[in-house]
Amino acid sequence: MSGTLVLVRHGQSDWNLKNLFTGWRDPDLTELGIEEAKAGGKALADYGIKFDIAFTSVLIRAQRTCQLVLDAVGQSSLETIRDQALNERDYGDLSGLNKDDARAKWGEEQVHIWRRSYDVPPPGGESLRDTGARVWPYYLTDILPRVLSGEKVLVAAHGNSLRSLVMVLDKLTKEQILKLNLATGVPMVYKLNADSTVASKEVLGDMSGAH
Numbered sequence: 001m002s003g004t005l006v007l008v009r010h011g012q013s014d015w016n017l018k019n020l021f022t023g024w025r026d027p028d029l030t031e032l033g034i035e036e037a038k039a040g041g042k043a044l045a046d047y048g049i050k051f052d053i054a055f056t057s058v059l060i061r062a063q064r065t066c067q068l069v070l071d072a073v074g075q076s077s078l079e080t081i082r083d084q085a086l087n088e089r090d091y092g093d094l095s096g097l098n099k100d101d102a103r104a105k106w107g108e109e110q111v112h113i114w115r116r117s118y119d120v121p122p123p124g125g126e127s128l129r130d131t132g133a134r135v136w137p138y139y140l141t142d143i144l145p146r147v148l149s150g151e152k153v154l155v156a157a158h159g160n161s162l163r164s165l166v167m168v169l170d171k172l173t174k175e176q177i178l179k180l181n182l183a184t185g186v187p188m189v190y191k192l193n194a195d196s197t198v199a200s201k202e203v204l205g206d207m208s209g210a211h
């Protein structure tokens, strides 16, 4: 067994609350989002983990979540690397639109395909495959080597940038990834084998309400 990789999706953002497609736009956390991030941090504190390094995106909602988790585990000053590679999927022309308005305009089915399919990009934006094509190389070069050297690594990022990672880690098919939604602020704790495959996965919270 080598190190530990913890993935956590940012807490509820202002645009999650307003039901807007967000992508690379940069809203902050809501009060609930702050509480969710703190709760995820408390779950990790109770789990007893101490991190060696943290990674997050260049977007404020993930950075704030990362800091709130680190505060909760008593590691407020831990080195944190911010990289655009971990950003949310770029929602292209949908960014800033209301998700219900988009359903009314393009239909429930089409919007679901844009939101959850593997390889159909929203207009002007990234498919999950496109997102994975930048998340996965960054994971391989910057994150995985640290985990394999035995470090405990926190990654605070986004619903779809993390779905693209989880798809590979959990060996999900294109059909299975369609159904996977990650809850805000719920940490997933992966222990990896020396060959980088997953030895164990624990979810510290409830993923069932995610949509």
Ligand SMILES: O=C(O)[C@H](O)COP(=O)(O)O
Pocket: 020, 021, 022, 023, 024, 088, 091, 115, 158, 159, 160, 211
């Ligand atoms: O970018 C967004 O709108 C959200 O962070 C994730 O949206 P989704 O649930 O539609 O993928």
